[in-house]
Amino acid sequence: MKQTYIAEIGKHIGAEVTLRGWLYNKRSSGKLGFLEIRDGSAMMQAIVSKKDVDEATWEASERATQESSVIVTGVPREHPKKPGVYELDVKTLELVGLASEYPITPKEHGVEFLMDHRHLWLRSKRQHAILRVRHTIIKAVRDFFDNNGFTLCDTPIFTPAACEGTTNLFEVNYFDEEKAYLSQSGQLYNEATAAAFGKVYCFGPTFRAEKSKTRRHLTEFWMVEPEVAYAKLDDVMELAEQFVSYVVARVLESRQEELKVLERDITKLEAIIPPFPRLPYDDAAKMLDEAFAAGKLENKFEYGSDLGSPDETYISSQFDKPVMVHRYPAAIKAFYMEPDPLRPDLALCVDVLAPEGYGEVIGGGERASSLEYLLKQIAAHGLPEEAFDWYLDLRKYGTFPHGGFGMGIERCVSWLCGLEHVRETIPFPRMLYRLKP
Amino acid sequence: MKQTYIAEIGKHIGAEVTLRGWLYNKRSSGKLGFLEIRDGSAMMQAIVSKKDVDEATWEASERATQESSVIVTGVPREHPKKPGVYELDVKTLELVGLASEYPITPKEHGVEFLMDHRHLWLRSKRQHAILRVRHTIIKAVRDFFDNNGFTLCDTPIFTPAACEGTTNLFEVNYFDEEKAYLSQSGQLYNEATAAAFGKVYCFGPTFRAEKSKTRRHLTEFWMVEPEVAYAKLDDVMELAEQFVSYVVARVLESRQEELKVLERDITKLEAIIPPFPRLPYDDAAKMLDEAFAAGKLENKFEYGSDLGSPDETYISSQFDKPVMVHRYPAAIKAFYMEPDPLRPDLALCVDVLAPEGYGEVIGGGERASSLEYLLKQIAAHGLPEEAFDWYLDLRKYGTFPHGGFGMGIERCVSWLCGLEHVRETIPFPRMLYRLKP
Numbered sequence: 001m002k003q004t005y006i007a008e009i010g011k012h013i014g015a016e017v018t019l020r021g022w023l024y025n026k027r028s029s030g031k032l033g034f035l036e037i038r039d040g041s042a043m044m045q046a047i048v049s050k051k052d053v054d055e056a057t058w059e060a061s062e063r064a065t066q067e068s069s070v071i072v073t074g075v076p077r078e079h080p081k082k083p084g085v086y087e088l089d090v091k092t093l094e095l096v097g098l099a100s101e102y103p104i105t106p107k108e109h110g111v112e113f114l115m116d117h118r119h120l121w122l123r124s125k126r127q128h129a130i131l132r133v134r135h136t137i138i139k140a141v142r143d144f145f146d147n148n149g150f151t152l153c154d155t156p157i158f159t160p161a162a163c164e165g166t167t168n169l170f171e172v173n174y175f176d177e178e179k180a181y182l183s184q185s186g187q188l189y190n191e192a193t194a195a196a197f198g199k200v201y202c203f204g205p206t207f208r209a210e211k212s213k214t215r216r217h218l219t220e221f222w223m224v225e226p227e228v229a230y231a232k233l234d235d236v237m238e239l240a241e242q243f244v245s246y247v248v249a250r251v252l253e254s255r256q257e258e259l260k261v262l263e264r265d266i267t268k269l270e271a272i273i274p275p276f277p278r279l280p281y282d283d284a285a286k287m288l289d290e291a292f293a294a295g296k297l298e299n300k301f302e303y304g305s306d307l308g309s310p311d312e313t314y315i316s317s318q319f320d321k322p323v324m325v326h327r328y329p330a331a332i333k334a335f336y337m338e339p340d341p342l343r344p345d346l347a348l349c350v351d352v353l354a355p356e357g358y359g360e361v362i363g364g365g366e367r368a369s370s371l372e373y374l375l376k377q378i379a380a381h382g383l384p385e386e387a388f389d390w391y392l393d394l395r396k397y398g399t400f401p402h403g404g405f406g407m408g409i410e411r412c413v414s415w416l417c418g419l420e421h422v423r424e425t426i427p428f429p430r431m432l433y434r435l436k437p
Numbered sequence: 438m439k440q441t442y443i444a445e446i447g448k449h450i451g452a453e454v455t456l457r458g459w460l461y462n463k464r465s466s467g468k469l470g471f472l473e474i475r476d477g478s479a480m481m482q483a484i485v486s487k488k489d490v491d492e493a494t495w496e497a498s499e500r501a502t503q504e505s506s507v508i509v510t511g512v513p514r515e516h517p518k519k520p521g522v523y524e525l526d527v528k529t530l531e532l533v534g535l536a537s538e539y540p541i542t543p544k545e546h547g548v549e550f551l552m553d554h555r556h557l558w559l560r561s562k563r564q565h566a567i568l569r570v571r572h573t574i575i576k577a578v579r580d581f582f583d584n585n586g587f588t589l590c591d592t593p594i595f596t597p598a599a600c601e602g603t604t605n606l607f608e609v610n611y612f613d614e615e616k617a618y619l620s621q622s623g624q625l626y627n628e629a630t631a632a633a634f635g636k637v638y639c640f641g642p643t644f645r646a647e648k649s650k651t652r653r654h655l656t657e658f659w660m661v662e663p664e665v666a667y668a669k670l671d672d673v674m675e676l677a678e679q680f681v682s683y684v685v686a687r688v689l690e691s692r693q694e695e696l697k698v699l700e701r702d703i704t705k706l707e708a709i710i711p712p713f714p715r716l717p718y719d720d721a722a723k724m725l726d727e728a729f730a731a732g733k734l735e736n737k738f739e740y741g742s743d744l745g746s747p748d749e750t751y752i753s754s755q756f757d758k759p760v761m762v763h764r765y766p767a768a769i770k771a772f773y774m775e776p777d778p779l780r781p782d783l784a785l786c787v788d789v790l791a792p793e794g795y796g797e798v799i800g801g802g803e804r805a806s807s808l809e810y811l812l813k814q815i816a817a818h819g820l821p822e823e824a825f826d827w828y829l830d831l832r833k834y835g836t837f838p839h840g841g842f843g844m845g846i847e848r849c850v851s852w853l854c855g856l857e858h859v860r861e862t863i864p865f866p867r868m869l870y871r872l873k874p
Contacts, residue, residue, distance in 0.1 A: 003667060005586060005635070020837075021635070021666075022835045022837075023835075039635050039666075040588075040631070040632075040633060040634040040635020040666060041586060041634075067835040069835035069836060069837040071667075096835075096837055096838075097806070097832070097835050097836035097837060099833065099834040099835045102834055117827075117830075118827075119626075119629035119827045119830060119831065120629075120830060120834060122633040122634075123632065123633040128633065131588065131590060131634075132588065134589075135588055135589045135590075138589060139579070139583055139589075142576070142579065149442060149478060151568065151569065151572055152572045152575060152576075153568060154642075154659065154863060155864065155865065156864075156865040157594075157642050157644075157657055158656070158657055158867045158872055160872040160874075170609050170611070171609070171610050172607050172608070172609050172610075173607065173608050174607070174656075174872065175646070175648065175869060175870075178872070180872055189556075189864070189865060192557075192559065192874070193864055195459070196477060196560045196564070197477040197559075197565070198478055199478075204642060205591075205642065209612070211612065219595070219611075220593060220594055220595055222591065229457065229458075229476075229477060230457040230508075369534070390555075390873070391874075393554075393557060394556065396536065397536040397537060397539055397557060398459045398504040398506035398533075398534050398536045399506060399534035400459075400506040400533055401533075427590045427591060427593075427626070428592065428593040428626060430593055430595045432612055433612075435595055435596075435597040435611065435617055436597045436827070437629070437828075
């Protein structure tokens with residue numbers, strides 16, 4: 001296939017090339033047609049001059065509608081006044097597929113309309129920018145772990161028992177009346193692979209059947225979860241800040257243009273360098289108390305409860321970097337958290353809150369390594385011990401301190417792109433009332 | 438956390454280091470203990486000499502059982518007779534977690550027993566080797582596409598309608614009595630993102646509810662699927678051979694040691710370089726006829742049917758490279774395949790059969806770009822047209838020739854590692870009667 005991509009057009013100045021793509025936009029002035037061509041890699045203007053082309057090409061350029069597919073042959077040259085911008089002097093234009101009247105026009109469309117047309121909406125400049133940033137984030141995530149001695153160990157999506165209650169789990173009809181549940185985290189499995197490989201990560205889709213319709217929730221989202229044998233809470237926090245900073249730096253390095261399209265204030269991102277502030281839960285509670293007293297928060301924070309969305313927003317607004325809130329009350333955290341030996345009512349856990357009100361992007365901590373403690377916790381949480389037999393084996397055969405965290409990719413994309421809603425952070429978002437397209 | 442990893446021990450010769458890991462194996466001769474320590478990165482021998490250590494260390498080294506977790510401090514040195522092999526002269530040894538009698542011993546265990554103990558089995562040398570090769574394959578897959586102008590566009594796992602019949606689909610209880618189905622391919626969605634980005638790929642878990650129990654089937658497996666706008670069948674085949682060769686080369690380059698553990702004949706892999714032979718389906722049928730006549734195949738191949746497992750094995754045995762069988766009868770292929778303009782009864786599709794009897798690793802082809810043809814096909818296959826409204830939109834708004842393929846990761850791991858069964862190719866395999874651990 002002889003095809004030149006627009007992203008590399010600068011290498012072909014003066015030579016005849018063939019572009020294959022779509023007509024993004026068009027204007028004409030009498031005997032000149034100005035066609036904005038996109039081929040997925042980038043866009044460029046192609047100029048059709050009636051006097052220089054045959055009749056078929058001129059007619060095709062006149063007929064071509066928005067999003068019609070076209071094959072254009074011509075010679076690229078640099079724009080006379082804009083260095084680095086290229087234009088194509090068209091020799092021939094073939095109309096591959098004439099598009100019907102395109103439903104997405106420059107006028108404003110409602111969100112539901114755009115979501116119904118997600119398969120077409122993806123062709124817009126803004127969605128391009130977001131999904132390119134997403135790609136870079138995912139690549140950076142994998143590179144970070146691959147370059148730091150981690151082994152990728154994919155954890156299963158199908159899980160047998162509803163370990164932590166079925167409320168937020170999707171149920172699948174497996175074979176012969178058996179039920180399976182879609183994983184909402186690979187962590188328990190990561191603990192097994194960490195015992196085998198020392199440093200591991202899993203990275204795949206996860207599922208939460210939360211019946212909440214907020215700007216931060218998807219029912220299907222991607223999560224990366226590293227786990228490190230012998231890591232303590234301090235190690236987990238250090239890993240998290242190194243990791244987040246690396247990902248942000250990679251996006252800044254290679255996605256300047258996309259961030260510009262999104263009108264992202266990149267000075268906010270340039271500030272994301274280690275170390276990140278560490279804030280004990282107790283101090284966070286005090287901070288929220290003071291904010292309430294000063295009339296800066298509507299609701300009084302109740303010590304011992306989890307941080308609400310407005311609480312997170314307030315706390316993160318006090319810092320220009322992600323803030324690591326650690327040592328939450330054990331009672332509100334998962335059963336497998338290691339208790340703080342100095343304050344057993346606290347869990348050795350950490351949540352990383354992104355700046356600018358983007359909320360929790362990372363949650364993690366140390367995992368309990370004592371068999372006796374875990375057995376007590378499983379009983380106290382009313383969980384079925386037999387569902388955890390293999391998990392408990394990890395404490396019987398060479399138990400070890402370890403910790404890790406999970407980062408939701410879509411929240412990270414949302415934050416780095418400066419989006420209001422996660423629905424644009426994934427090609428085909430799945431939400432409470434959204435399974436299509 | 439002060440920790441040295443065994444994989445990098447060569448950098449620390451003569452300096453005191455701390456290893457954190459597990460006891461893989463042990464033998465002792467009176468006042469010397471020879472401990473094989475593994476920390477997930479690699480293994481090395483640690484030597485405890487009763488006269489050189491304190492009583493606590495000696496006693497701990499005596500008590501430590503297989504898979505007990507240990508923290509060992511000592512000084513590494515090169516083995517006097519084996520260059521590149523290191524040993525640790527132990528100063529202190531701390532027993533972190535004494536392991537109960539470890540269920541997996543050097544004696545032979547049955548497959549079901551090992552599968553039930555998969556969470557522990559992963560610690561063995563063989564499983565390490567396989568999963569490291571898997572990691573390298575996945576990294577190579579992503580690098581190949583990332584370095585060749587493809588945009589990663591994750592496709593959804595939850596799909597709304599059972600597009601191609603529900604027989605092989607897992608059904609999920611979504612919200613409010615709604616049903617969703619777990620994706621068995623991202624291809625239809627890839628066609629939408631290819632119209633937006635030109636060259637795309639998706640890479641995630643896919644699900645098939647096949648009630649078959651063979652050595653090649655998992656219910657949950659990972660698949661990578663590239664899709665290229667304006668690609669024709671020849672382009673798809675060229676992409677496939679470049680891609681497969683790249684992945685094989687990367688494994689050969691960085692996983693020599695693992696392939697040795699697996700006793701893989703690497704000369705077979707070194708032969709995997711482009712071009713791969715192209716074999717029209719009609720010629721494949723003739724080849725099978727002749728083989729049957731010569732008594733080399735048990736069953737006669739019926740022209741017009743799909744290749745069976747023994748057929749694939751026979752065909753692939755005739756070549757020392759993957760063979761690309763193309764242009765199958767359209768009747769046995771999916772509704773969206775582009776027909777061959779010269780022989781409309783044939784589809785412009787290709788299956789890549791791995792050598793040595795590993796069967797189909799890649800399936801793909803050109804997709805139909807004509808709206809009229811697709812409408813006819815959907816009707817002919819008895820499919821609900823409304824389920825495909827968004828897919829048909831891609832033909833209404835700038836339709837374009839395009840093609841791509843899918844490669845199942847586990848079959849690729851199986852082939853490159855030389856395994857008999859796919860169950861060892863993924864950390865936690867899911868099969869017909871296997872949801873645990």
